Amino acid sequence: MTVNLDDVRRALDEGLVEPCFQPIVELRTGRLMGFEVLTRCARSEGGPILPPNFIALAESGGLIQRLTHDVVRKAFHSARNLPADLYLSINISPIQLSDLTLPRQIAQLAEEAGFPLKCTVLEITESALIANVERAKTILNELHDMGCRLALDDFGTGYSSLSHLHSFPFDKLKIDISFVRRMGASREGRKIVASIVGIGHSLGMKTIAEGVETEEQAELLLWLGCGYAQGWLYGRCSSPATLPDMIAATPRSIAGRVDDGTISSLEALPAQRLAQLQAIYDGAPVGLAFVDADLRYVSINSRLAALNGAPVAEHLGRTIEEVIPEAYARIKPYLERALRGQVVSDQTVKRPSPIPGRPEWTSLSSYQPAWDEAGEVIGISIAVLDISDRARAEGILRKSEAQLRAVFEAVPLGIFISESPDGIVTRINEEARRIHKDPLIAPTSTDEYGEWGLKYPDGQVVHSDDYPLARALLHNKVDRKQLVRERSDGSNVLMDVWAGPVRGHDGETVGAIAVVKDIDATRRIREHLLRVMAELKRLLLNSATGAGLASQRSVSQDPF
Ligand code: C2E
Ligand code: CA
Ligand code: CA
Numbered sequence: 001m002t003v004n005l006d007d008v009r010r011a012l013d014e015g016l017v018e019p020c021f022q023p024i025v026e027l028r029t030g031r032l033m034g035f036e037v038l039t040r041c042a043r044s045e046g047g048p049i050l051p052p053n054f055i056a057l058a059e060s061g062g063l064i065q066r067l068t069h070d071v072v073r074k075a076f077h078s079a080r081n082l083p084a085d086l087y088l089s090i091n092i093s094p095i096q097l098s099d100l101t102l103p104r105q106i107a108q109l110a111e112e113a114g115f116p117l118k119c120t121v122l123e124i125t126e127s128a129l130i131a132n133v134e135r136a137k138t139i140l141n142e143l144h145d146m147g148c149r150l151a152l153d154d155f156g157t158g159y160s161s162l163s164h165l166h167s168f169p170f171d172k173l174k175i176d177i178s179f180v181r182r183m184g185a186s187r188e189g190r191k192i193v194a195s196i197v198g199i200g201h202s203l204g205m206k207t208i209a210e211g212v213e214t215e216e217q218a219e220l221l222l223w224l225g226c227g228y229a230q231g232w233l234y235g236r237c238s239s240p241a242t243l244p245d246m247i248a249a250t251p252r253s254i255a256g257r258v259d260d261g262t263i264s265s266l267e268a269l270p271a272q273r274l275a276q277l278q279a280i281y282d283g284a285p286v287g288l289a290f291v292d293a294d295l296r297y298v299s300i301n302s303r304l305a306a307l308n309g310a311p312v313a314e315h316l317g318r319t320i321e322e323v324i325p326e327a328y329a330r331i332k333p334y335l336e337r338a339l340r341g342q343v344v345s346d347q348t349v350k351r352p353s354p355i356p357g358r359p360e361w362t363s364l365s366s367y368q369p370a371w372d373e374a375g376e377v378i379g380i381s382i383a384v385l386d387i388s389d390r391a392r393a394e395g396i397l398r399k400s401e402a403q404l405r406a407v408f409e410a411v412p413l414g415i416f417i418s419e420s421p422d423g424i425v426t427r428i429n430e431e432a433r434r435i436h437k438d439p440l441i442a443p444t445s446t447d448e449y450g451e452w453g454l455k456y457p458d459g460q461v462v463h464s465d466d467y468p469l470a471r472a473l474l475h476n477k478v479d480r481k482q483l484v485r486e487r488s489d490g491s492n493v494l495m496d497v498w499a500g501p502v503r504g505h506d507g508e509t510v511g512a513i514a515v516v517k518d519i520d521a522t523r524r525i526r527e528h529l530l531r532v533m534a535e536l537k538r539l540l541l542n543s544a545t546g547a548g549l550a551s552q553r554s555v556s557q558d559p560f
Contacts, residue, residue: 005061007043008054012066016042017054019075020237023246024089024208024230027222030251034087034121036230037075038237039067055093064093069105076113078240083247089121089151097124098132103142117147121172124150126158137168144169151208156196166203173200175226177211183220187372190224197225287384290370293377295320295335304384307363309354327351331365338367338380348387362391414495414516416469417502420509422446423473435495435518437487446470454483457494468499472512476501482519494519 011017021035041049058064072090079088096102110117122143140150151172152165156179175196182189193209200207209221212231221229234252287304291297297315305312308324320335321328330351334344344367350360364385369377408415414432418425423446433440443449450464464470468479478500485493499514 003049003053003057005057005063007049008041008057008061008063008067011041011043011049011054012063012070014044016044017067017070018042018239019071019078020239021075021079021088021243021246022230022237023235024228025234025251027209027218027226027229028253030234030253032086032247032249032251033228034089034119035079035243035246036089036123036237037071037091039071039091040237059093059095064095065099068093068096069109072106073109073113074240076109076115078243080113080115082115082119082243084116084119086247087119087121087149088115089123091123091153094125094127094131097136097139100135100139102139103146106143106148107146120147121149121151123153123174124170125153126155140168152205156192165199170203170205172228173203173205173207175207175209177231180209180211180217180221180231183224184214184217187376190220193221193226194224201225287382287386289315289382289384290379291320291335291382292379293339295380297323298379304382307354307361307384307386324351324354331367334365334367335380338369339377341369341371341377343368348391361386361388363387414514414518416499416514416516417511418446418469418473418513419511420473423449423470423512425469426511432516435493435516435521436485437489437491437493446473452485454485454495457482457484459484467514468497469512469514472499472501472514473509476509493521 008017018040019037020040022038023035024033025031026033039051039055041051041054043049054067055064058067068090075088075090082088092102106120106122107117109115110120124140144150149171150169151174152168152170153174154176155173157176173196175193179189179193179196183193197207206228207226208228208230209217209226210230212218212221212229212233214233217231218229218233235246235249238246282301284301284303287301287307289297289300289304296317296319300308300312300315302312305315308315308327310323315323320331327349330349331347334347337344347365347367349363349365351363352360364387366383368381368383370379370381372378408427408429409431411429412431414435415427415429416425416432417427422444424444425442428440428442441448441451443451446467446469447464449467449470450462452467454462454467456462462481462483465474466481468481471477471479478498480496480498483495483497485495487493496517496519497514498517499512501509502511502513504510
């Protein structure tokens with residue numbers, strides 16, 4: 001199909017050049033933000049002329065002003081009842097950016113149609129900026145001052161320099177369809193989109209992706225921090241008559257999947273995420289670092305740098321092995337596992353002190369692989385905690401516990417230890433078991449103490465709550481009783497039971513301890529000793545007086 005300038009002119013004359021409207025939505029919610037006005041050019045004979053053709057013809061043939069005027073007039077008219085929170089985005093040809101009357105024309109068209117200029121966005125392709133920078137700046141500033149917002153179209157396809165970008169009053173950056181297409185195919189494509197989004201964000205511009213056709217593209221764009229999109233997924237370009245339906249349509253949201261966790265950390269754009277991360281990094285009471293796949297420090301917080309004994313700057317770009325060679329040898333296996341994609345958490349490692357002559361310190365470290373969008377491990381996030389104090393305290397605790405255990409088993413007294421709040425009996429020593437002879441249960445609460453089946457010397461059964469151990473726990477008091485145990489072999493044992501609360505640092509009861517003495521055994525020992533001493537006395541007296549062995553067997557009442 002060959003078309004020429006006459007075809008375009010005829011179409012304009014016959015009113016066959018019409019605007020069509022393509023929805024622009026917020027990616028996360030699918031909420032409608034506005035419409036891009038694209039031009040359709042029909043012919044009375046033959047099929048429509050495709051936009052790149054008639055636009056190029058109009059531009060070269062001096063018809064572009066007329067075409068734009070015609071289309072914008074119709075678009076403003078069709079959209080005059082557009083809800084105030086929606087906008088129309090209009091394409092301006094680069095050629096028109098040398099026309100100083102453009103702002104006035106736009107203002108006039110808007111006024112005629114009663115369409116508010118603040119609901120207007122003008123899309124400028126970046127090539128337009130190159131031709132006449134100063135004039136373009138004048139025109140764009142004027143349009144901006146009138147209330148129009150400006151979008152940089154087809155970003156990345158031309159030659160825009162970042163300084164231009166910065167000096168024009170753009171509000172939006174449009175990511176060209178070619179990048180959106182490439183994004184799905186390669187990691188590089190994704191990186192380009194991520195960088196465009198990053199540039200947009202750092203310059204305070206909203207990013208709009210063009211040509212979004214699939215859910216996958218939408219999700220990926222959202223993940224990369226892009227805010228807005230248009231494309232066949234959300235709607236093709238359609239006639240003015242369909243505007244009300246498009247406005248009333250239910251948004252196509254992917255927020256549901258955001259909420260259920262399929263997609264995470266999308267609220268913030270990359271630059272915000274970076275700032276947040278930096279804040280977490282600096283404020284964290286933990287040593288943090290990120291190393292790339294070659295184990296080079298990409299970032300490190302000052303806490304970890306201090307633990308490693310070198311300033312932050314001396315870490316960046318260098319490998320772990322270069323910075324902390326001795327520690328590296330010890331943590332290498334964990335790093336290797338993380339590089340293979342495993343999460344390695346809570347590893348205790350003794351590490352040499354960064355200060356020569358100082359003792360080793362103990363680290364508790366975690367190594368979390370970081371994946372890119374393609375599922376490849378691109379680095380490791382490292383978290384390190386100095387637990388030297390804790391390790392030392394634990395060592396001391398272990399030692400004193402061992403000492404305590406030795407005492408616990410060595411004393412010739414039965415010992416029961418219970419813990420608050422329920423009164424679970426956590427320890428019973430050997431002597432306690434020996435005194436009771438029969439197997440001893442270890443109750444899990446004070447309610448079960450009655451199962452020990454002890455009695456008062458008068459034969460009354462002891463209620464659970466009246467056991468000295470229970471009273472110490474429940475009433476926080478020292479309690480002492482004589483109690484009897486009827487053993488299964490028929491023998492009875494009379495015990496002196498003493499219990500007292502164990503208090504914590506703040507004086508609260510954390511448990512109780514009961515000490516049990518076998519009174520009969522004590523008495524038997526005492527009697528035995530008395531007998532032995534009496535015998536000794538008698539022998540001594542005999543040898544002194546020469547009296548016979550059959551003399552008086554008087555016994556001293558208090559040998560102790
Ligand atoms: P553009 O400004 O980059 O417009 C986006 C183009 O992508 C439009 O093509 C649109 O129909 C198309 N598109 C939108 N969504 C999808 C999608 O999901 N998949 C695919 N494959 N394409 C999609 P169109 O309408 O053919 O316009 C082509 C170009 O012509 C526009 O590119 C714009 O530069 C220019 N153009 C169109 N209308 C006007 C106008 O009124 N004035 C000026 N100066 N240029 C216009
Ligand atoms: Ca455009
Ligand atoms: Ca484009």
